[in-house]
Amino acid sequence: MCGIVGYVGFRSVADILLDGLEQLEYRGYDSSGIAVKCDNDIKVYKAVGKLKNLREELKSHVKEFEKSTMGIGHIRWATHGAPTVLNAHPHTCTHGNLVLVHNGIIENYKELRAELEKEGCVFKSQTDTEVAAHFIAKKYDETHDLTEAVRLASKEIEGAYALCVMHNDYKDTIVATKRNAPLLVGIGEGEYLIASDVPAIIKYTKKAMYLSENQIVTVTPDSMKLIDKDGNEVQPKIELLPWEPVALSKMGYKHFMLKEIHEQPDVIRNILVGKLHTAAEPVILDEVKLTKDTLKKLTRIQIIACGTSLHAAMVGKYLLETFCGIAVDVEASSEYIYRRTVTDEHTLVIGVSQSGETADTLTAIKQAKARGSHILIITNRPDSSMAREADSLLSVNAGIEVSVAATKSYIAQLMAFYLLALYMAEIKGSTDKSIIQSIKNELMILPQKIEQVLANTDEIQKCARKYSNTKDFIYIARGINLPTALEGALKLKEISYINATGYAAGELKHGPIAMLDDTMPVLSILMKGIVYDKLLSNSEEAKARNARMIALTNSNDPKLEDLFECIIRVPEVQEFLSPIIAVIPLQLIAYYIAEFLGKDVDQPRNLAKSVTVE
Numbered sequence: 001m002c003g004i005v006g007y008v009g010f011r012s013v014a015d016i017l018l019d020g021l022e023q024l025e026y027r028g029y030d031s032s033g034i035a036v037k038c039d040n041d042i043k044v045y046k047a048v049g050k051l052k053n054l055r056e057e058l059k060s061h062v063k064e065f066e067k068s069t070m071g072i073g074h075i076r077w078a079t080h081g082a083p084t085v086l087n088a089h090p091h092t093c094t095h096g097n098l099v100l101v102h103n104g105i106i107e108n109y110k111e112l113r114a115e116l117e118k119e120g121c122v123f124k125s126q127t128d129t130e131v132a133a134h135f136i137a138k139k140y141d142e143t144h145d146l147t148e149a150v151r152l153a154s155k156e157i158e159g160a161y162a163l164c165v166m167h168n169d170y171k172d173t174i175v176a177t178k179r180n181a182p183l184l185v186g187i188g189e190g191e192y193l194i195a196s197d198v199p200a201i202i203k204y205t206k207k208a209m210y211l212s213e214n215q216i217v218t219v220t221p222d223s224m225k226l227i228d229k230d231g232n233e234v235q236p237k238i239e240l241l242p243w244e245p246v247a248l249s250k251m252g253y254k255h256f257m258l259k260e261i262h263e264q265p266d267v268i269r270n271i272l273v274g275k276l277h278t279a280a281e282p283v284i285l286d287e288v289k290l291t292k293d294t295l296k297k298l299t300r301i302q303i304i305a306c307g308t309s310l311h312a313a314m315v316g317k318y319l320l321e322t323f324c325g326i327a328v329d330v331e332a333s334s335e336y337i338y339r340r341t342v343t344d345e346h347t348l349v350i351g352v353s354q355s356g357e358t359a360d361t362l363t364a365i366k367q368a369k370a371r372g373s374h375i376l377i378i379t380n381r382p383d384s385s386m387a388r389e390a391d392s393l394l395s396v397n398a399g400i401e402v403s404v405a406a407t408k409s410y411i412a413q414l415m416a417f418y419l420l421a422l423y424m425a426e427i428k429g430s431t432d433k434s435i436i437q438s439i440k441n442e443l444m445i446l447p448q449k450i451e452q453v454l455a456n457t458d459e460i461q462k463c464a465r466k467y468s469n470t471k472d473f474i475y476i477a478r479g480i481n482l483p484t485a486l487e488g489a490l491k492l493k494e495i496s497y498i499n500a501t502g503y504a505a506g507e508l509k510h511g512p513i514a515m516l517d518d519t520m521p522v523l524s525i526l527m528k529g530i531v532y533d534k535l536l537s538n539s540e541e542a543k544a545r546n547a548r549m550i551a552l553t554n555s556n557d558p559k560l561e562d563l564f565e566c567i568i569r570v571p572e573v574q575e576f577l578s579p580i581i582a583v584i585p586l587q588l589i590a591y592y593i594a595e596f597l598g599k600d601v602d603q604p605r606n607l608a609k610s611v612t613v614e
């Protein structure tokens with residue numbers, strides 16, 4: 001994780017760096033810092049905590065840097081060393097002449113550090129990053145060329161990195177490089193910006209170049225030179241970013257999370273545009289580049305993802321198996337990459353990721369691609385590293401998601417899976433047309449049904465208040481809503497820090513039931529359908545152990561009144577579509593509990609929106 005920004009040009013650099021870091025705050029927010037070139041010196045300023053602390057810190061130093069037009073900045077999510085001022089970036093070499101910021105993890109930092117310490121380098125932090133500062137400085141002392149120093153050092157640095165480097169000998173030059181971490185260069189008139197992600201530069205330019213692996217770029221206000229790892233000059237591939245600068249506003253909502261939850265009906269409408277016209281017409285998914293013939297013959301799909309995206313993938317498995325009759329495996333990307341997987345050119349591999357930058361998923365995708373599989377990426381970021389690996393790219397268009405807790409991107413990913421499953425089923429002829437049509441009809445009216453849930457949150461708020469002091473929370477479900485239970489629990493734990501767990505209800509009696517007593521809330525996701533009665537029995541079993549029972553249901557079954565102390569109702573939908581409607585109250589329960597508890601809803605502790613380290 002971590003976000004980096006660099007600027008060289010004619011504008012006052014501190015404002016640009018701070019603005020850029022603010023746009024990258026989703027990548028981490030435990031400390032931040034900037035380094036700016038001032039006359040004969042490079043000055044470094046750092047602060048622990050949110051970016052506002054750095055802004056505060058800088059107020060008393062404005063005179064020192066107000067004329068500076070070159071600098072680099074960093075926002076951190078700690079991996080090596082606690083979030084302290086000493087561990088915050090930028091880091092410097094022993095004599096302070098070379099300064100850099102880094103995103104990623106340097107895996108051989110211990111060996112390099114031991115070597116450099118023997119040679120007399122004095123380390124000030126516990127980070128892996130500081131090694132790069134000393135190591136590049138060493139190469140600079142040998143070559144007196146900053147680009148060459150970065151190139152030579154990166155040959156020996158192992159791991160993932162995006163680096164932005166300045167040296168005191170250069171009054172207007174920044175050198176940057178990357179391996180397995182995103183980095184792009186924004187190209188302006190008489191200025192260049194370097195950043196981990198588009199939002200940090202889009203206010204200034206739409207013209208940009210994404211760095212490829214191991215490339216090294218050197219920028220001054222009026223020049224840009226790109227070389228590969230062997231020092232050969234490379235022609236930059238300049239593109240126009242399909243982005244508009246967006247003022248990230250909460251639009252009157254108290255938190256981005258609440259705003260994003262309320263955007264979900266429109267997210268559904270957006271994704272359907274151009275793909276689903278009427279129930280009678282086939283789903284159009286031109287994004288899927290597999291031929292119809294190959295699709296018909298597919299026998300295996302693997303879906304890889306992390307966190308919330310993994311839960312969407314689990315619903316995807318259910319849909320693809322049910323409607324297309326294809327065996328689907330779902331796996332956490334971090335588990336997929338360190339074992340021998342049976343993946344080959346006959347396997348369709350689907351990567352799901354809001355950010356398109358999650359390191360584990362990106363690595364897994366690259367591995368599958370190397371084995372010849374067709375790669376379909378479902379992402380909210382069509383300009384991301386994963387999107388660039390895709391053979392087929394399904395962009396979910398949920399709009400920027402600011403809150404660390406994913407909500408609208410989950411709904412968008414679910415929609416992508418419904419469309420994909422229906423599209424494939426229609427090609428294969430593997431599901432009865434009338435079933436497909438009824439699902440399509442309901443998909444089109446789902447936004448209104450979600451609006452009904454969002455318009456009346458009294459019961460949800462009451463329930464959230466009632467259980468906000470609990471230490472533990474259990475969610476149970478079966479079938480297509482098991483992922484909903486897992487997602488509800490994930491939402492609650494990540495923003496309220498309550499120990500929440502989702503279980504397949506049938507598994508309760510195989511162990512977890514031992515935890516139940518009159519202090520334990522158990523939320524049962526009781527959607528009408530084939531597992532309704534079974535889940536009702538599982539709920540009875542929990543009730544018999546005195547658990548505090550909550551129902552999330554679309555049923556008016558009178559039996560529920562005796563069994564549950566709190567009942568949250570959602571409009572009726574067919575079971576196949578129930579994960580879309582059932583997750584909304586769960587997002588809201590998590591939100592309201594965190595809000596009652598006074599937690600930092602949009603930026604919960606220890607988390608970052610984009611997890612770019614393995």
Ligand code: AGP
Nearest residue numbers: 307308309353354355358405406
């Ligand atoms: C969701 O609320 C989380 N913040 C997290 O689990 C997230 O879904 C996960 O890190 C995967 O991110 P991605 O979708 O960007 O790959």
